[in-house]
Amino acid sequence: MNKIAKKYRLGLSLIKGIGSATFQQLLKISTAEELWKLSEGELRDKVGQNLATKIIAGRYEIDIKKVVSDIERARIEYLVLGEKNYPKLLSQIYDPPTVLYFKGEIDSSLLNNSISIVGTRSYSKFGLEITRKLTKKLVQQGFSIISGLAFGIDKAAHQAALEAGGYTVAVLGGPANIPSPQSNFRTYEKIIKSGAVVSEFPLGTEIEAWNFPKRNRIISGLSLGTLVIEAGEKSGALITARSAVEQNREVFAVPWSLDAKGGKGVNRLIKEGKAKLIESIEDILVEFGYFIDTSENRSQELTLESLQINKLEKSAITVLRSSAIDAEELAIKLGRNISVIGSVLVELEIKGAVMKDEGGKWRVVL
Known part of the structure; x- marks a missing residue:
């Protein structure tokens, strides 16, 4: 997509009354640039009076050039x-954000193998410990971690x-240039250096309570599954x-004792059949087709961390986890020579992470 087409889609997304579903429907009718430039009569013929009125009003209110300039300045x-x-997974939900603002790096290949980890702000010592333990094990198995940067379980997962x-990746309840809450500024900065902070809220949006339930669909939408701690x-x-x-x-949940206040919501998810009870990391892995080696003679657990996998190698493993493919197809998917x-x-292969089968296709053996 060229810069001009992208700019006009940005402008279209900012028009009041045009949500995700309407945005997608409009782009089936015409390009964003054409919708921005047509006369009121031409617009009315294409999209009807109601939408034409909204688009015309939006065109008067929105200075796209200034919006882009403000984004660059921030x-x-x-x-x-x-x-x-x-992000592919996010694009597949019913109401994906029309625009995703971000700081850091959006790595599509890594995002295709993501788990979101969420929980209460009023965490317990056990909740904090299990969050850290499960998060690190998921990372070692090649998963990316999505959460909301909120104080408590979210911050611990990041x-x-x-x-x-x-x-x-941290999904914010306010603009991408402002950490929310402000007390998590240091974690916000660290995430930007090796991951990303994202938001659907334009610059200048006030951080209000109703933003957070809305952003939660993005947390789950970016993920193969959600783990509630x-x-x-x-x-x-x-x-x-x-x-x-x-x-x-998928939804996974850590079970709690009956008298644990912080576990009542989690236990209800399990009781109602909305979440799979997990007792170990293997309960998550098997849901995504991972081979679990339970042999006693395996002297050392092979993990991405112990094998010192670099970023490109990690991306290759993420792609190969989905399906075995040959080197040429992998090169195309990763956009590399x-x-x-x-x-x-x-x-x-030397590190013992992948192998080549008889058909010439590469597969993960971790």
């Missing part, structure tokens, strides 16, 4: 729905992912879990 970037690098050398009966983490169910994504990918595969 040192953030943006992806529009339909753009090549827009921090554990960073400590394990993983890729993590600790949540009371009214926790916002339950909204994320409900969004995951509606998006036909075949000679570079050939060297990557040889290195991974």
